[in-house]
Amino acid sequence: MNRRAAEPPLSGIKEDPRKLAMDKLHEYSTSVTWTERRNGQLAAPGLPTLTSGAPPDFGGEEGVWSPEHFFVASAEVCAMLTFLAISGMSKLSVGGWRSSARGKVEKVEGEGFVFTSLEIHAEVTVKSDADVDKAERILKKTENNCLVTKSMKTPVELRYKINVSGE
16 A cells, blocks of 8 residues: 555554454553642653643633543544544545544533533545545444543534545
8 A cells, every 4th residue: 555645654553453452451540740729740651741730710720731621632532543543444545634622511410510512523534535435434433432432421422524635
């Protein structure tokens, strides 16, 4: 399969996702150290440290990643990665993915503030008209198979648009 330099580097994936030991336990560790006001340093082994804190809506300051941002972002990134994994297994040549996501937080009687919905808007580019149906099937599988969104109690909706690059 020929790949153009501008195409996302799916060829850089070292292992076929079907061959990964998915029946094993996987654990992810983080730590937080309070720094000042309502901020802390979020760390994980082998990753850069991030400043995180409360959003302005809950007494925090502007310009800091909040748990609410991480919640929405984790669903959005997982959707992209799930789409790319299924596309690779399905031999769909993906020319691009761009997305945005929005989570809605509301005060719910008896629960307090909770995320009541999360929408991911994805724009996927494929090479030809012949790939559109396959991309649509994969996007539907993505919505049902994303590990993070399956683990959330918040309803998540993946909306999408499929473009054809014609190349």
